[in-house]
Amino acid sequence: MSALPETSREWHLVARPHGWPKAEDFALREVPVSEPGEGRVLVRNLYFSVDPYMRGRMNDVKSYTPPFQLDRPMEGGAVGEVIASNAEGFSVGDHVLHGLGWREYADVPAKHATKVDGSVAPLSAYLGVLGMPGLTAYAGLFDVASFKEGDAVFVSGAAGAVGSQVGQLARIKGASRVIGSAGSDEKVKLLVEEYGFDAAFNYKNGPVAQQLKEAAPDGIDVYFDNVGGEHLEAALSSFNVHGRATICGMIAQYNNTEAAPGPRNLALVIGKRLRLQGMLVNDHNDLAPQFVKDVAGWIASGELKYNETVVEGIENGYDAFVGLLRGENTGKMIVSLTR
Ligand code: NDP
Numbered sequence: 001m002s003a004l005p006e007t008s009r010e011w012h013l014v015a016r017p018h019g020w021p022k023a024e025d026f027a028l029r030e031v032p033v034s035e036p037g038e039g040r041v042l043v044r045n046l047y048f049s050v051d052p053y054m055r056g057r058m059n060d061v062k063s064y065t066p067p068f069q070l071d072r073p074m075e076g077g078a079v080g081e082v083i084a085s086n087a088e089g090f091s092v093g094d095h096v097l098h099g100l101g102w103r104e105y106a107d108v109p110a111k112h113a114t115k116v117d118g119s120v121a122p123l124s125a126y127l128g129v130l131g132m133p134g135l136t137a138y139a140g141l142f143d144v145a146s147f148k149e150g151d152a153v154f155v156s157g158a159a160g161a162v163g164s165q166v167g168q169l170a171r172i173k174g175a176s177r178v179i180g181s182a183g184s185d186e187k188v189k190l191l192v193e194e195y196g197f198d199a200a201f202n203y204k205n206g207p208v209a210q211q212l213k214e215a216a217p218d219g220i221d222v223y224f225d226n227v228g229g230e231h232l233e234a235a236l237s238s239f240n241v242h243g244r245a246t247i248c249g250m251i252a253q254y255n256n257t258e259a260a261p262g263p264r265n266l267a268l269v270i271g272k273r274l275r276l277q278g279m280l281v282n283d284h285n286d287l288a289p290q291f292v293k294d295v296a297g298w299i300a301s302g303e304l305k306y307n308e309t310v311v312e313g314i315e316n317g318y319d320a321f322v323g324l325l326r327g328e329n330t331g332k333m334i335v336s337l338t339r
Contacts, residue, residue: 010103048101049077076101128332137165139284149174157226159187307331
């Protein structure tokens with residue numbers, strides 16, 4: 001076995017952000033690296049993911065995932081190369097997906113590592129289009145929203161990892177119209193020209209309700225909500241009867257310091273007989289094999305396109321995370337440690 005590195009750098013949460021995260025809430029610290037214990041592998045992380053849900057884990061509140069601990073490394077999806085193995089079935093050189101991101105070297109229990117094949121797709125794709133955000137899009141559209149051919153679909157956060165996939169899956173599966181919203185004119189252009197959306201608008205250019213009405217003159221049947229707030233209210237107004245919303249995320253309020261107001265038009269749920277259903281991707285792992293098969297096929301055929309915004313270097317992990325919350329990403333936001 002070749003010599004292991006002596007130290008690893010990792011991002012710790014050192015204070016709980018109030019409102020928008022600040023650089024002082026985080027610290028990049030150096031820690032010693034040791035040989036993996038029984039049943040564990042030591043992984044050199046090549047890519048780690050920054051995701052919106054991590055903002056929730058920075059708060060000290062009970063939720064579906066436990067809060068990050070102060071002065072401990074943060075966690076999240078990562079792909080890397082095994083550099084030492086003390087676990088049956090894992091060899092040096094294997095590439096694995098696991099949950100100990102935000103650090104250069106990860107001491108991972110083998111039972112929480114999944115081998116991935118870099119010849120099937122670029123390794124970073126297992127954090128995005130073929131990974132958790134991709135499954136969120138797939139399960140959220142086909143299962144939670146009960147999408148069917150001919151539905152008109154509206155998705156917010158449409159140029160992001162989940163949203164860009166939702167819109168394209170809807171198109172591939174025969175939506176009558178796909179509408180997306182995003183936060184810049186460049187992103188809107190990408191949605192229509194590269195991803196094949198029928199219509200798209202920049203939510204910063206005017207009231208969402210009005211822009212959605214213009215983009216979907218015959219109404220919408222499915223709304224995939226990544227944003228909440230004004231977008232959800234607009235979708236309720238544009239829904240046709242028996243519309244279905246997948247409530248996937250509400251990024252517009254993750255940094256709020258006050259409770260967000262509810263949609264003022266919620267009573268529309270009654271007359272239109274709407275169904276609004278929340279989702280958590282982890283409830284849908286049974287769909288993973290079919291999801292990987294379908295999505296890999298659509299990528300190979302060129303029907304499904306994806307983008308990644310790759311930030312280089314562990315020292316830029318905090319900037320990547322805050323950049324994601326600010327909309328600096330197109331497609332999946334990833335931190336690369338390959339250099
Ligand atoms: P994205 O790649 O979509 O990145 C986040 C995007 O949110 C930014 O690029 C930005 O794009 C947009 N955004 C930020 N602030 C606002 C705002 N105030 N109003 C509108 N848009 C905003 O992230 P993901 O694809 O990883 O996640 C998308 C959503 O899905 C998130 O809400 C996330 O929490 C949720 N999610 C939920 C899961 C579940 O199991 N329920 C699993 C995975 C994700 P722009 O430039 O367009 O503003």
